[in-house]
Structure formats: C-alpha cells, structure tokens
Amino acid sequence: MSVSTSAVPHDLLKPVCWKMHANPGRVAKIFGTPELIALSRKFLCPDFTVNGSPSSRELYDAIRGHHADARFWERCLAVSDRLAAAVGRLRAVWRYWEPGEENIFLVKLYVREGPHVIRPRVGCDALKDIISILRKHSRSEDAFRELNDYLSRFPADSRFPLVSLKTHHWLSDALRRSKSLRRLCSARRNPERMGLIRVGVPCEFFHRLRDLRAFRDYVDHVLRFIEGELASHLPLRVGDELFLAAVEGDIEDLVNRLTTLCIRSALLLKMEIHEWRVGRAYGQFIIESLAPPREAYIGEPKLPEFAPKATDAWAEELERSERVLWMRVALHGALEEVAKTFLDRVEREILSRMPRRPEENPIEQKISLSPDLLVSISDGLGEFYMDFGRILSRSGDPKEVTVLRSLRETIFVRGLRDGEGVLELYEKALELLKRILIEVDVSGVMCSGKYPFWRVYELLKSYDWGLIVVRGDRLVRLGRNDVPDLIRARNLLSGRNVSRSQFMEIIKEARRSDGPEILKVLIESRDAEGKLLRGSRRGGRGFSDVCRELCRLVDRIYQRHRDMKAVAEALELLMPYTKAEGGR
Known part of the structure; x- marks a missing residue:
C-alpha cells in the first residue's frame, strides 16, 4: 500500500543546499x-x-x-x-x-x-x-x-x-491546481479555507464472503475511474482510498462533482471532508481552527454486477482451508486523537532529546491534525499494513492475504494447515507493533473457512486486541494479556517431547472441569508419572518446568476469564507444539 505521486518536486534541491535551494x-x-x-x-x-x-x-x-x-x-x-x-x-x-x-x-x-x-x-x-x-x-x-x-x-x-x-x-x-487558488493569486489575495477530502468505497454493506472478490476488484475499478476523471486535481491514492485537496469554493465543487460521478455512473462512495480555516501570523499562514469532519455516503448500498478479473490468492486459500485466521488491524481512535498521540509521543520521546534552538517567533497551533500530517500518517500506516501482510503470508507477498484495506482498517485472512499454530503470527505482530509510534488495534478470529464473513467482521470490530476462537457454537475471547502468556508457554513447549495424546486428555479435562484445581492435579500427576514429557519420569525430583508453566498458564487464564472454556481454548492453541506418538 505504498503511496506514490507525480507531484512537481519544486523543493528538489533542499537535500543539496537547504537554505539556497530556490535561489x-x-x-x-x-x-x-x-x-x-x-x-x-x-x-x-x-x-x-x-x-x-x-x-x-x-x-x-x-x-x-x-x-x-x-x-x-x-x-x-x-x-x-x-x-x-x-x-x-x-x-x-x-x-x-x-x-x-x-x-x-x-x-x-x-x-x-x-x-x-x-x-x-x-x-x-x-x-x-x-x-x-x-x-x-x-x-x-x-x-x-x-x-x-x-x-x-x-x-x-x-x-x-x-x-x-x-x-x-x-x-x-x-x-x-485548485481554480479558487488561481483566482485568488490573480487578485493577489490569500485563501482563508482549505479542505481535504478522503474518498473510499464503504465495505460495511458487503458482508457476504462470495461478494468479497468482486468487491475488491470493484473498489479498484471505482478508484481508478475517479482518479481518471479528477486527474487535474492530482488525487493521491493511499490503499483503497483517495485524497483530494482544494481551497475555498473548490472544496464544495469537488464534493458536488464526486456526487455527480456517483449518480451518473451508479457508484457507491463514502466521503470524509476535513476543513481548516487559514489565518496569518508573523507573515506566515497558520491554521486557526479545524471544523469537525463531515461524512457522506453517496449511491446505492449494493454491489453491482461486477465479475472479478481473476481469482485472488487469499480466496483460493480460504476455499481449501478447513480452519482460517482472520485478522483486523485498525487505528485506535479517531484520526485527530491518533495524530495527537503521535505528536505528543514524538515530542516526549524523540524531539525533546534533540539539539535545538528556540524559534524566534514560535507558533503552536491548537489542533493536532493537518493535511500534511494526515497524509504522512497514511503513508506510514500503508507501509505498516504491507509489512503486516508480509508476516501473515507464507510467500511474503501481502497481496496473498489482504482482503480489505483502508487507512482506518485493513483485514487479512490466512488458511491454517494441519498442525499449524497461530502464536508465531501473533508474536511477529507484537514485534511489528513496537516499530510504530501510534496505538494500533489487532484482533483475530480463528474459525472454520465456511464461517459467515458478516459474523467474522462483526467479531473483529467488537474486539480491540486479542484472538476470538470459534469452534462450532463455542466462542471464546482471549485478550491482550493472554497472548504473551501463550507465547511464553509455546516457547517452553517447542522442542520438548510433550506427549500430544496426554495433552489432548488435559484439554478434554479442561472442557469438563468447573474450575482449575482438578485440571492442575491432572497435569501434575501426568508429569510425575513421566507421561507429560515422554521418557522423563520425575520420581521425587519435583515437577518439570513444562508442568509448572502449564499450571501457571491455567491459573492466569482462569483468573482473567473465570471460564474454563477459555482455559481449554488457550491449551488448544498450544497443541501444534506437542509431539504425536512416533515423534511427529
């Protein structure tokens, strides 16, 4: 989702000589x-x-x-x-x-x-x-x-x-390129309003899985069409959204033109209009205020007859997988809140430690979101979403797993093969989150490949951070603190000779039990008998580190959820890291 623009690079020589780049x-x-x-x-x-x-x-x-x-x-x-x-x-x-x-x-x-x-x-x-x-x-x-x-x-x-x-x-x-700016320049007057319009195709109307492939190609078709129709305004494409900028009356003209395009071509669009009031201070332009963003839906909320050009890799993976992992990566909060968090964190953790001199005429505007910053955030998020897709894809190609993509949220899906775990994917996600300076929500749903997409989408949006496991009619939510505990247990189990058959018995007991104590007794007894770790009968030497870690995990999951179903599903996620009889 890299951002590309053919804008005139008038400051091309700033990297060569900052002060005299236009002399x-x-x-x-x-x-x-x-x-x-x-x-x-x-x-x-x-x-x-x-x-x-x-x-x-x-x-x-x-x-x-x-x-x-x-x-x-x-x-x-x-x-x-x-x-x-x-x-x-x-x-x-x-x-x-x-x-x-x-x-x-x-x-x-x-x-x-x-x-x-x-x-x-x-x-x-x-x-x-x-x-x-x-x-x-x-x-x-x-x-x-x-x-x-x-x-x-x-x-x-x-x-x-x-x-x-x-x-x-x-x-x-x-x-x-704004006509209004040219008129103002001709009269030697300054603009007092400027606006930024975000344009996308709303996905909330398309919840059926069989629509998704057509929807993906439809979005690309719509945005390419608008890019062509409004090419003179230099629209900037960021993922599945377009950005348009203008001043004064051209803001309304662009909104009206987009509306006309929708009606004439039977398109469905969602617009978000940001508007800033511009003033002057110390001989410079400044932003005096930011109006609340306006949202508008234009067109019919239905997917027209639109055949996808080719089968997407993610769709093929979905069709041949019994179990799949859906993941939603989304901004935590409104754009202005995200921008403020970014600004405050950069100032606190980075800029305050840099050598710097006070500005002679300081300006600290009262808002935290500007068009430049909005697009910069979009650019960084685009790179982040691309890399998130790379860690989910087996080949490293994010297109293979990316279903829907926008600034606010991107949705991925990956088919799970026999014995394949999801904890490595979450571990990589946690590492990736350390590389971005804003808070991002990551939610996942592990379910059957035939589970209704509209329900998957509802579940993904209902959970800020964690993993929802769906098995038949059972639904268990594992949260932000559960995943690191599971990763820690996975790290201990990996490479150890943990019996899969004994582990399955432990999971069955977790599903039957009303509380954690009986389950922990079973884990400890199997460990003492040398059945949990094959070939390691404990005798009087106390319990193994695997046994202690599993009991610790059971306690922590139960304390958070007060539900043994959550304990059972947590243990189920560790199953791929055990070994079947015969060493596989």
Missing part, C-alpha cells in the same frame, strides 16, 4: 553544466494560465521560481508552497537545524528496522542520487514519481520534522 544563481551553479541544465529543462510541470488554459513549465523554472511572485505562475507556486508548508507545520517552537547544517532528519511514524529518526545523505551525495534519477527517465511523470519516492526520507521543515518532502510536494501541487 536562481545557486540553482544554476548546482546544475553547473549545459548537460545538467538541459536535463532539468527536459521535464515539464503541468501549469495553467490566468484564464485557466492548460500550460506547462520546465522543472528548472519551478525549482528556482517557487519563492518568487512577480509573475502569475510564480505566485501560484509560492502561495501553494507556503500554504502547504504552514498547515503542515503544526508546531514551530524549536528549530532543529540551521540552514547550511547537514544534520537534517525526519521522524517516521513506522520503520522496519533501526531508529525512527532517519538521517539521509545530503549535499553532493544527494545531488548524485537526484541526477541519477533524472538521467534514468524520459517521461516527466515517471521521473517525478521516483524523485518523490526518494524525497520521502527528507523532511520538509526544520521546525516540524515529521512531514516529508514527498508529502509536502503532493499537497503543494494539489492546492496549486
């Missing part, structure tokens, strides 16, 4: 030779005249002209750049590096390994990378996409190093 003389000196100047002029940026007619500008001109405002096109670039930078800079209290210093860094929401602070190569090294990318491409769109992917590791601002240049470029260019 015409310095830009000419950096490119240096006729060959490199020609290279930068080869790529064209979409542009518009004062009356709205399509035009184009060379990348070279966009780089050195986005801080000027003498000409109309320069003014449009400059205003959209300053507006995008200002709304993305929610807090400008400290400066973390000075222009000319090379210790720039970006704080990432999610990293696969290493620290959350990314320190990219700058100066001549960055210039070599940029020139290499420019030389590789002939089409502007392809070059801009790769350049923006490269710039995703660089910060856009020294006072708020949480937003990347890629994100900043997208928002700047999307705002620049």
Whole structure:
C-alpha cells in the first residue's frame, strides 16, 4: 500500500543546499553544466494560465521560481508552497537545524528496522542520487514519481520534522491546481479555507464472503475511474482510498462533482471532508481552527454486477482451508486523537532529546491534525499494513492475504494447515507493533473457512486486541494479556517431547472441569508419572518446568476469564507444539 505521486518536486534541491535551494544563481551553479541544465529543462510541470488554459513549465523554472511572485505562475507556486508548508507545520517552537547544517532528519511514524529518526545523505551525495534519477527517465511523470519516492526520507521543515518532502510536494501541487487558488493569486489575495477530502468505497454493506472478490476488484475499478476523471486535481491514492485537496469554493465543487460521478455512473462512495480555516501570523499562514469532519455516503448500498478479473490468492486459500485466521488491524481512535498521540509521543520521546534552538517567533497551533500530517500518517500506516501482510503470508507477498484495506482498517485472512499454530503470527505482530509510534488495534478470529464473513467482521470490530476462537457454537475471547502468556508457554513447549495424546486428555479435562484445581492435579500427576514429557519420569525430583508453566498458564487464564472454556481454548492453541506418538 505504498503511496506514490507525480507531484512537481519544486523543493528538489533542499537535500543539496537547504537554505539556497530556490535561489536562481545557486540553482544554476548546482546544475553547473549545459548537460545538467538541459536535463532539468527536459521535464515539464503541468501549469495553467490566468484564464485557466492548460500550460506547462520546465522543472528548472519551478525549482528556482517557487519563492518568487512577480509573475502569475510564480505566485501560484509560492502561495501553494507556503500554504502547504504552514498547515503542515503544526508546531514551530524549536528549530532543529540551521540552514547550511547537514544534520537534517525526519521522524517516521513506522520503520522496519533501526531508529525512527532517519538521517539521509545530503549535499553532493544527494545531488548524485537526484541526477541519477533524472538521467534514468524520459517521461516527466515517471521521473517525478521516483524523485518523490526518494524525497520521502527528507523532511520538509526544520521546525516540524515529521512531514516529508514527498508529502509536502503532493499537497503543494494539489492546492496549486485548485481554480479558487488561481483566482485568488490573480487578485493577489490569500485563501482563508482549505479542505481535504478522503474518498473510499464503504465495505460495511458487503458482508457476504462470495461478494468479497468482486468487491475488491470493484473498489479498484471505482478508484481508478475517479482518479481518471479528477486527474487535474492530482488525487493521491493511499490503499483503497483517495485524497483530494482544494481551497475555498473548490472544496464544495469537488464534493458536488464526486456526487455527480456517483449518480451518473451508479457508484457507491463514502466521503470524509476535513476543513481548516487559514489565518496569518508573523507573515506566515497558520491554521486557526479545524471544523469537525463531515461524512457522506453517496449511491446505492449494493454491489453491482461486477465479475472479478481473476481469482485472488487469499480466496483460493480460504476455499481449501478447513480452519482460517482472520485478522483486523485498525487505528485506535479517531484520526485527530491518533495524530495527537503521535505528536505528543514524538515530542516526549524523540524531539525533546534533540539539539535545538528556540524559534524566534514560535507558533503552536491548537489542533493536532493537518493535511500534511494526515497524509504522512497514511503513508506510514500503508507501509505498516504491507509489512503486516508480509508476516501473515507464507510467500511474503501481502497481496496473498489482504482482503480489505483502508487507512482506518485493513483485514487479512490466512488458511491454517494441519498442525499449524497461530502464536508465531501473533508474536511477529507484537514485534511489528513496537516499530510504530501510534496505538494500533489487532484482533483475530480463528474459525472454520465456511464461517459467515458478516459474523467474522462483526467479531473483529467488537474486539480491540486479542484472538476470538470459534469452534462450532463455542466462542471464546482471549485478550491482550493472554497472548504473551501463550507465547511464553509455546516457547517452553517447542522442542520438548510433550506427549500430544496426554495433552489432548488435559484439554478434554479442561472442557469438563468447573474450575482449575482438578485440571492442575491432572497435569501434575501426568508429569510425575513421566507421561507429560515422554521418557522423563520425575520420581521425587519435583515437577518439570513444562508442568509448572502449564499450571501457571491455567491459573492466569482462569483468573482473567473465570471460564474454563477459555482455559481449554488457550491449551488448544498450544497443541501444534506437542509431539504425536512416533515423534511427529
């Protein structure tokens, strides 16, 4: 679910020389030779005249002209750049590096390994990378996409190093394309409102499993269609959602146009409209307030006749598996709460420990969500969801297990083969959760492959964290604290000669018992007789570590749930780590 954009990379030289990245003389000196100047002029940026007619500008001109405002096109670039930078800079209290210093860094929401602070190569090294990318491409769109992917590791601002240049470029260019912004620039006026629209196809209406494959392809079809229809607005696709940005009356115009597209083409969409009021302070744009997000559903809540193009790998896995594990990974709370948690944690754990100087004119805006930050969070979450899919997939391809995907939630399914456990998957999930700086809910349902999807979806949404086990008409919930206890017991059982037949007897007793004491007596007696661990009769040497751990697990699960069914299901999850007679 990686985020890609062909936005004009006007800040392309910030990694090379932060302070002078738009200075015409310095830009000419950096490119240096006729060959490199020609290279930068080869790529064209979409542009518009004062009356709205399509035009184009060379990348070279966009780089050195986005801080000027003498000409109309320069003014449009400059205003959209300053507006995008200002709304993305929610807090400008400290400066973390000075222009000319090379210790720039970006704080990432999610990293696969290493620290959350990314320190990219700058100066001549960055210039070599940029020139290499420019030389590789002939089409502007392809070059801009790769350049923006490269710039995703660089910060856009020294006072708020949480937003990347890629994100900043997208928002700047999307705002620049707004007709209302062009009208304001023509009149030399500033925008007072800006908006961000999230567009997706609601999945809550499609609960039948046989609809899912058609639904997945339908979502892709709808979003591609809207991307094409609204291409001039530079929509940004994040998973199964689109982001659109605009100012003033263009916000309502986009909503109306989306509504018309839905009615005309019989589509079903869900829109979430975020709107910010823009003011001025110290000669800069600032966000004065954030309106509550508005939601709207447009279209008929039914899946049209839509045949999937091919069988999805996850659907094949589902059809041939008797038992499956469904998993839902979702944001914990509303977007503004998530953003506030992210900001507070980054400030407390990372930025407060960085060398920094007080900002001369500090700005600390009263809200915690901006368009830049929202897209940055979406970008990081997209990488996190992709890696979550990789740990669930046997081949490492997240497409094989990804059923539904959006910013708020992504749903996976994996078929369970004979003797295959789920605790390794949860252990990997716990490790992955340590790499993301926001709280994420992870819930799972282990059930028959034929269990109704609408019921699976209800169960997944009903549980913030843990595993729900469904066997026939029995349903048991194991929570956040149960899973680490089970992983600890699994670690002890793995590689030990624990008798599967004896373990099955213990599980049967757990299902029959009203309390844990009789079950623990059975575990201890089988251990003392050398039946629990084959070939290890204890005699007078006390109980084995496996016996003690199982009794501890029984006590802890029972104390939390007061239900022996929960104890039995917890033990059942450990069955794959025992050994059948014959050593298998």
